[in-house]
Amino acid sequence: MKAQKGQTITKKELVHRIAEGMGQSKVVVKEIVQRFLDSITDELGKGNRLEFREFGVFEVKERAPRRAQNPRTLEKVDVPAKRVVKFKVGRMMRAKVGGEPLPELPPETDEAEV
Numbered sequence: 001m002k003a004q005k006g007q008t009i010t011k012k013e014l015v016h017r018i019a020e021g022m023g024q025s026k027v028v029v030k031e032i033v034q035r036f037l038d039s040i041t042d043e044l045g046k047g048n049r050l051e052f053r054e055f056g057v058f059e060v061k062e063r064a065p066r067r068a069q070n071p072r073t074l075e076k077v078d079v080p081a082k083r084v085v086k087f088k089v090g091r092m093m094r095a096k097v098g099g100e101p102l103p104e105l106p107p108e109t110d111e112a113e114v
Contacts, residue, residue, distance in 0.1 A: 011030075011033065011037075014033065015029050015030045015033055018033070040058065044058060044059075044060055044085055047060050047083075048060075052090065053090065054090045054091055054092035054093070055090045055092060055093055056087055056088055056089045056090040056093055057087070057088045057090070058085060058086070058087050059085070059086055059088075060083050060084070060085055060086075061083070061084055061085075061086050062081060062082075062083055063081060063082050063083070063084050064081055065078065065079060065080050065081040066078075066079050067079070
């Protein structure tokens with residue numbers, strides 16, 4: 001079952017697909033997926049950067065305080081500084097989402113060998 005343009009895929013649907021593809025129970029896969037997502041959230045909460053090669057990078061950035069304007073009342077309001085999560089798309093995702101051919105990947109080397 002391939003996702004149509006604009007279709008929303010839920011965590012439940014992903015769990016179902018992964019469980020089916022791996023021959024595992026949905027309960028086990030759901031626990032793994034949830035722990036993975038919780039780990040990402042925990043690390044970002046600590047201010048850490050997460051890099052998944054070829055997929056992308058999650059990192060926390062500080063957004064500076066600024067003055068904004070309420071569009072209804074035109075009243076000026078102060079917006080405080082805050083931390084936001086940014087995601088930078090990796091090569092493989094960029095190619096798949098953009099419909100481009102996958103880039104040639106260099107062979108992986110073990111850092112111990114370099």
